[in-house]
Every structure is written in structure tokens, then in C-alpha cells.
Amino acid sequence: MRRPSSVTREVRVLRRFRSTVPRHLRSPRWRRAAAAGVALVLVSYLVLWVYVPSRFVTVGPGPAPDVATLVVPLDESLRDAAGAGSGKGRFLLTTVQASGAGPSELYRALTDPLIDIRPRWSVIPRGMSDEVYSRWGRAAMAESQAVAAWQAWLLLGNETGVVSDGGEVLFVSPDSPARGRLRTGDVVLSWSLGGTVRPFVLSDDFERGLSAAFHREGKAATELTLRLMREDEPVTVSFPVTASDLVAWPFLGLVLTAVNPRTDPPVPVAFLPGDIGGPSGGLMLCLQIVDDFTPGDLAGGRVVAGSGTIGAGGVVGAVGGIGKKIIGAVRGGAEVFLVPHEDYVEALRAAAAQGPDGLDVIPVGSLREAYQALVSLTGREPADYNGPDLPPTAAGPLLRVAGPR
Template sequence: MSRRAATLTAASVIVLVLALIGSVMKVPYVALMPGPTSNTLGTNDKGQPLIRIDGRQVYPASGHLNFTTVTYRGGPGGRIDLLTALRGWIKGDTAIVPEETIFPQDESPKQVDEENTRQMQDSQQNAEAAALHELRIPVATRVVIDGIQKGRPADGVLKPGDEITAVNGTKITNVAQVTGTMDKHKVGDTVTLAYTRDGKQNTATLKTVATPNGDRPAVGIVISDEYKFPFKIDISVGDIGGPSAGLMFSLAIVDKLTPGPLTQGRFIAGTGTITPSGEVGPIGGIQQKMIAARRSGATIFLTPKDNCSDAKSARPDGLRLVRADTLHGAVQAINALTSGKGPVPACP
């Protein structure tokens, strides 16, 4: 055998061995890829309206307002191999990120899934509140206990799901009122909480203790605002988690509750978290979400301002980026696009 042939044979063997090693060597990374997109004005995978509104006049809507998702491979118990990671680094539509980016070391995969589900539920409620805020439809709130801290005064007395209705006889309807009333006390003071459980009114008198940082009185409850909407809004997206669809949910609700189609038949996609007052927040996986949007047919992509820098550097051809700072701004931008009048905010 010639020296050249021997060298090629040895190199081939080395490449084969490395390939075999790479195909079985698991690495602590996760591959992020473009996921499915869904039209918030359309139906879900069961053929039901993705957003259904009952008890209020609803108007026909057309076009697309798609929310976008990211799918992943890897994670604890199902790690990707080295070759998959290398291919992901090479491919333009895949991001390879450290495993702890998606699965924090102090949380189990089940806890991560539960948190994603909770974030989706919160985003839906925030989206509904933001849409009604944009349309100036009054929304009432109530204060609900989300969790009880073990070993604190409320442990064994109050439960998740209890509705706090008053503190020391003062009626409250939002979290800010609870914290404001509590801050008027000193650590060691006694407070009386009125609450509703299973339709029954109750009271609990508790001695306050210091918060972990020691500067405020507390009884060991985790509370949140829960909105009481004047009519029913159902959002059904199936097994999808996370908070990033909030903006698109809000836009679809606004569209359904106002005469005339907001998009005028255009294919608009986007992403962004939403607060009850309509502030749009940044999300992760912007590159993969833009690719997913373009592949589905979108020509316009609503982009949170804090994602603009990354979005501009990875924008697919044929996709126009429109900056979305607030829900109100996003509605105005779409109206400007469809009418051809007025400025359309772009990523700087």
C-alpha cells in the first residue's frame, strides 16, 4: 500500500471513529429550532376558535395575527449528542445553548414545564386585561393567594386560591392596596385578613414577621391580581407554554371587538410579552421565531424594542420588522401599514 493510500485510510478511520464517538457522546446543550406558528384569528388544532368571546358583540376578522414558538431538542434525560450539537452550530436556523438556559439546575424538567404552563396562563390573562384596557372597557380585579410560604404565620391558616378581601377592615381590590396597607405596620404587629374560600367569608388574625431581607412586615403569602372580566374570553392553544404570545393575543382580542379587520388581510406575525396596561416586553429565541414566521408566510413581524438589535442581524429576507413598544403602539402601527398613512416604527 502506498504512503498516500495509507494516510487516507488512517484519516478515514479517524473520521469514522470520531463520528461514532460524536453520535453517542451526550452533551449538556439544547438545540432551539423554529416551532409552529398559529393564527390567533383562526382555529386551533381541534378546529375550534383559538380565541372565543361570549357575552359581547364580536366582529368578523380576516388576515393573520400569528404568534410564534420555538421548539427544542435535548435537556435532562434526553440530551443531544455531540454531532447534533455540531450540526446545530452550523445550521442557520438552529441555536445551541447551554442546558441550564432552558432547564435551571435547581428545577426539575417537570417544574420547568409547570412554570411554562403558568406563564402561558398569566400571559392570556394579561392579554385580555391589556386588550380591554386599550378599548377602555372597565375591568375589576381581586387579590388571590398563589402560594403559602412554609413556616410563616399564614402556613396552615390560609390556602392558595383564597381571595383576600380586606386588611384590618379596609376593603382591598388589588395587590398594591395590600402591600400599601401592610407597609403601614411594623414587624411584630398583628393584622387581620378577611378572605373568601369556597364562597364563604372568613377572617384570620396573624402576627407579622420580617421579610427575608428584614425590612418589611409579612405573613408569608404570595398574592397576585386576578381580573374579573365583564364577559367571557377563552384562549385555547393546546400544549404550548411560555409568556411570549401575549402581544398577539391582545391584538386578536382588540380586532374581534372592533368593527373592520385590523390587518386588512395582511399576514402579520409577532412576539412579545404583555402587561395588563399594555407594555410589550422582550422574549427569547427571536431568530428562530422570525424564521418560523417567514416560513409560514408572514411579511410583517412585530418585534419588542429590546429584541430589535438581535432581530435586525438575523432578519429573514422578505420579512419587515415593526417595533412594538406597547399594545396601543402596535395597533397604531398596523393601522398605518394598512392605510399607508402615518409613520410605522421600525427597529433602529
């Protein structure tokens, strides 16, 4: 007798299995419904796990870490002079948390009114990957740390400056006038436009300097020349720049970040690595350094939160997401919030929305103004704890608008 082939045996097994399936589940109608269900699951997966995260992000209040955990004074004698105690105030660095709008993030956004769903391009430039965006944020934070050390050290009456090894090209947008001329990985050493020739030190300095030079030229389009290193070879590239390129985001359709930004002579302070990116913590980093290297308590026993970029001359610049940062500050127990002048109205509204235990919102335009505001809040003379080399308080009471109590 011939033994059944393996194929014959498999067919018999399938027939037995089919005979065990209820008759109504073997009908064409049921098979069509099952196919539709599978298709629905597949489409839902593609929408929730692929399409939505690539097109949308969720934005909500981020953590507000104690800035003292991010800044470490390296000069032991000065660090000891700063002192510490149970009644010492704290500085909080407020943040905004943005995440790809995956299923869990979407659920949080739909159930938490404090979390928004926004188009991805409103947070991350079109064409930029998440990896490059993260690198951009970390590089911007490194620049902010160097500038904060520079400006705080100057306020303390010491001499220093900021240097770097040029600006690395992280991203070139499809609409950039440098498209096809610059490559990712290029390191820009200097730039020239019209009669202006300057080295590249910081991205903020590059943007401000180039904008000023363009407007001095007074032309509709002006040739920008960049001297750079590409794969260890010197290269010079040129391309025309128009007024619309100066207001593009990112600037010129480029992301240029300083390579190894640092103070020179070095400021005796180190910054601990973390997962916070962007330049908006510059003001609070400055205040922490000033507090670390002066006797007494600059915060006056209070929990002081804030946000603001820091630039040359100690100028405090506008930031984004101030409403979310106010919420993070309240959650962190802050009593005072320092905010750039440009963001003051939004901050005041957000503080008022927090109810009767809102924040004292103080607008500042510079590091010196922020320092003077904090000294004013203590009700003490600056010489009592800051020493004679620091700037005096303002002649009269500073503008101080309190949130509702």
C-alpha cells in the same frame, strides 16, 4: 447407573458450546477487548442518555400557530361583526422550542445550524425539574392570557380588571432568602415591605411592586413579610431581601404563579388549551382579541407575527430567543414582525439574515403603539373599520424600519 445431576448436564452443555467457539475468540486478549467494548457501550449510554440530557438542552425555532386557533370570542354578535374572509390577515404567535439534549436532539443540533446546544441552567434554573419548569411555563401563559384579555378590553373602551386567588409557590431555589421559610404548595395572599402592603395578584405585578418598594426604602436589606395559606392554615413568614435578590433568576429565587388568574368583570373570550408556555405571547393575544371584537381586518390582509409580554398599562416587555422567533415567523409566511423595543436590534439582524424576502420589523412599546402601527400599515382611517371608540392613529408616520427586500 447414576444419572448426571442437573449441574453436571449444564456444565456439559457449556463445554460443548465452548468447543464450538473459534479458538481466537477464547483468548484472554479477545475477552479483554469484549469487556472494553461492553464498558464503552455502557459509558456511551450514560453520557448520551443520562449525563448530557441532564446538563444541556437544544434550542431552536418553534412553531408559529395562528392566534385565531388559540382565542375564541364568546359573544356571538361581536364575533360575527368581526367577519372573516379569504383575504383576511392573520396573527402568528412565534415560539422557541427547547428540548433535553438526548441523542436524537444532539444529532439535529449538529446537523442543523439553526439549533443551538446550551447549558441547561441557561434555560431552566438550577435545581428545577423538567416537570416544574413545564408547570411554570403553563402558569405564565395563563397569566399572560388574563392580562391580554384585560388590556385588549380596555383598549376597546370597556371596563374590566384582573384578579386571582393568590400566588402558588412552585419552586424555591437553594440560594433563595426564603429557603426554609417557604414550601412548594404555599399560596401567598399578600406581601408587605416597609410601608407598602399589597395583595398578590400576578407574578409580574409582584416583582415590579416589590422592586419599587425596596428602592423606595433605600436600605441595603429590608424585611419582606408574606401572608399565606399552608395546608388550609394561615401562616405569616418574614425574611430579609437584598438588592442582589431582586436581580436573581428566578426573582428572589422563587417561582410564584397566580392561582386562577381571570378578568373581572369577565371578558367574553376563551383561550384554548395548548402546549405553548411562557408569557411572551401576550402582545399577539391582545391584537387577536382586538381584531375579533372590531369590524374589518386589523392585519390589513397581511400575515403579522410578533412576540412580547403584556403588562399593566398595555406595556410590551422584552422576550428571549427573538432570533429563533424571526425564523419561525419567516417559515410561517409572515410579512410583518412586531417586536419590543429592547429586542429590536436583534430582530432586525435576524430578519436581515433571512435574505431579500425578510420581514418588516416594527418596534413597539405598548399595545396602543402596536395597534397604531397596524392601522398605519393599512393606509386606511381607523373609523373605516374599527369604530369611533378606539384610539386614533398617530399624528405622523410611525417608526417603521423594513428588513431587506
